[in-house]
Amino acid sequence: MPVLSEVAYTPSNLRLLVDGRWVESRSTEYLPVMNPATDVQISRVPLALKEEIESAIVSSQSAFSKWKELPVSQRVQLLFRMKYVFEEHFEELARVNTQNHGKTIVESRGDVRRTIENVEAAIAAGYTLSKGEHIDLVSESIDEETVKEPLGVFAIICPFNFPIMVPFWFIPYAIVLGCTVVVKPSEVTPLPMTFVAELLQKEAKIPPGVLNIIHGSKEAVEALVSHSLVKGVTFVGSTSVGRYVYKLAGEYGKRAIVQAGAKNSILVMPDADLSDAVESCVSSFFGNAGQRCLAGANLMVADDVQRDLLQKFTRRSEAIKLGYGLDESIEMGPMVSKKAKERTIQYVEKGESEGAKLVLDGRQSRVTGYENGYFMGATVFDGVNPDMTIAKEEIFGPVASIIQVSNLDEAIEFINKGTDYGNAASIFTRNGGYAREFRRRVQAGNIGINVGVAAPAAYFPFGGMRESFLGVLHGQMDSVDFFTDRKVVIARWKP
Numbered sequence: 001m002p003v004l005s006e007v008a009y010t011p012s013n014l015r016l017l018v019d020g021r022w023v024e025s026r027s028t029e030y031l032p033v034m035n036p037a038t039d040v041q042i043s044r045v046p047l048a049l050k051e052e053i054e055s056a057i058v059s060s061q062s063a064f065s066k067w068k069e070l071p072v073s074q075r076v077q078l079l080f081r082m083k084y085v086f087e088e089h090f091e092e093l094a095r096v097n098t099q100n101h102g103k104t105i106v107e108s109r110g111d112v113r114r115t116i117e118n119v120e121a122a123i124a125a126g127y128t129l130s131k132g133e134h135i136d137l138v139s140e141s142i143d144e145e146t147v148k149e150p151l152g153v154f155a156i157i158c159p160f161n162f163p164i165m166v167p168f169w170f171i172p173y174a175i176v177l178g179c180t181v182v183v184k185p186s187e188v189t190p191l192p193m194t195f196v197a198e199l200l201q202k203e204a205k206i207p208p209g210v211l212n213i214i215h216g217s218k219e220a221v222e223a224l225v226s227h228s229l230v231k232g233v234t235f236v237g238s239t240s241v242g243r244y245v246y247k248l249a250g251e252y253g254k255r256a257i258v259q260a261g262a263k264n265s266i267l268v269m270p271d272a273d274l275s276d277a278v279e280s281c282v283s284s285f286f287g288n289a290g291q292r293c294l295a296g297a298n299l300m301v302a303d304d305v306q307r308d309l310l311q312k313f314t315r316r317s318e319a320i321k322l323g324y325g326l327d328e329s330i331e332m333g334p335m336v337s338k339k340a341k342e343r344t345i346q347y348v349e350k351g352e353s354e355g356a357k358l359v360l361d362g363r364q365s366r367v368t369g370y371e372n373g374y375f376m377g378a379t380v381f382d383g384v385n386p387d388m389t390i391a392k393e394e395i396f397g398p399v400a401s402i403i404q405v406s407n408l409d410e411a412i413e414f415i416n417k418g419t420d421y422g423n424a425a426s427i428f429t430r431n432g433g434y435a436r437e438f439r440r441r442v443q444a445g446n447i448g449i450n451v452g453v454a455a456p457a458a459y460f461p462f463g464g465m466r467e468s469f470l471g472v473l474h475g476q477m478d479s480v481d482f483f484t485d486r487k488v489v490i491a492r493w494k495p
Helices: 050-067 072-088 090-101 107-130 171-175 190-206 219-228 239-251 276-289 303-318 337-354 408-417 432-441
Strands: 016-018 019-021 030-035 040-044 134-137 141-149 151-156 182-184 209-211 230-236 253-257 264-268 297-302 357-360 381-382 398-407 423-427 444-447 484-492
Touching: 019 040, 030 090, 050 151, 050 182, 050 209, 050 219, 072 107, 072 151, 072 171, 090 107, 090 182, 090 190, 107 171, 151 171, 151 219, 151 444, 171 182, 171 219, 182 219, 190 209, 190 239, 219 230, 219 239, 230 239, 239 253, 264 276, 264 408, 276 297, 276 303, 297 303, 297 408, 303 357, 303 381, 303 398, 337 357, 337 398, 398 408, 408 432, 432 444
Parallel strands: 151 182, 151 230, 182 209, 230 253, 264 297, 264 423, 297 398, 381 398, 423 444
Antiparallel strands: 016 019, 016 209, 030 040, 134 141, 141 484, 357 381
């Protein structure tokens, strides 16, 4: 199979965006940036020096003093220009995303579209949600009002699995409300966000310092969170790292939004439409190669539909077309890295050793022409006991664990107590009573009813409970209150 046409964005070394200028890092430490479908290095990412991160933060603080003084109507115009850039370069952005992450081109287009939707939601926030509340005559001759004011510089720490979409859960809201940001893309998938920033810098005319890009790993995160000029941090990633970031933010008195790990369950009730349920479940479990925080992980099945659903689900999963995501016909791309694939394989081995029945094994999947890629096919376990490791821990790969349950109560009990996470949960049923009980009693932030991927629209917060979330406010629309603080003004005017 010939190598598919590549995207013409393969800089030898990624640069830093500081104060409106793209600069080469002076660091001697670089990491390879790989195309996971080909195992070919497509760039290198620097681990920025502390003084380079310092420069980016100082630049953001300097820009903040001017940016916050602009009327909201002028800041909104920058977001309109952002939206235009995303629309104008839509396909190119999607291809760069696939090239570095490995997800299918269809999935990448979905990521870019949701990014645009967040820009649009932030425009609405700028026009409406930033206004204060005014009450005349709370007492004789006294009026009282609240005014939202931007706080300053914020650090945006990005995950590898949605290199463009997730940063834009936060960036447009912060900017339109008058804050400035320093963004650290994932060192595994830094190419897409860097490419976005280049386009926005050139075509949307972002003022110097309003958006800065630095690269790095743990040390960069520590430098950002601990800096006295940084008011807060947003983080999306694993719970273990999220807890560290949240603790660090607390030690330095910073605001934090931490959207963390997941172990999502999907319950199929006996009355469900199995055809719809199977197709939705396959998409949920194996879309993005299982590397998303809303992916299905445990498939909970009532006794009397267990055999039928297992056959249909396994048959459809086995038929998933694996390959390089730039091919329009591909349904599942590679995992993001060798390390991610190796970690997933270790969980499969753990499932076997604990007695789960492996009915579909994707470990030896190969794609002709891309034999070096990090491909792993859909993998399905049956007979999974709720006490097994694969039922409780986040795998973050294309692995489905089928758990047999007797009734709705047993399923809800496991969802709430069998794992520590509370990111998402879904139910497939035709019974409104079942659906109502499920949504009321399940302790998860995003609930799907006959929906396999319970992804909130941009103008809703991105929910999360228990070990899936740390903080008070969530990503997307909730961040309006994260990037601002309320000032209460009490005024007395004598007649």
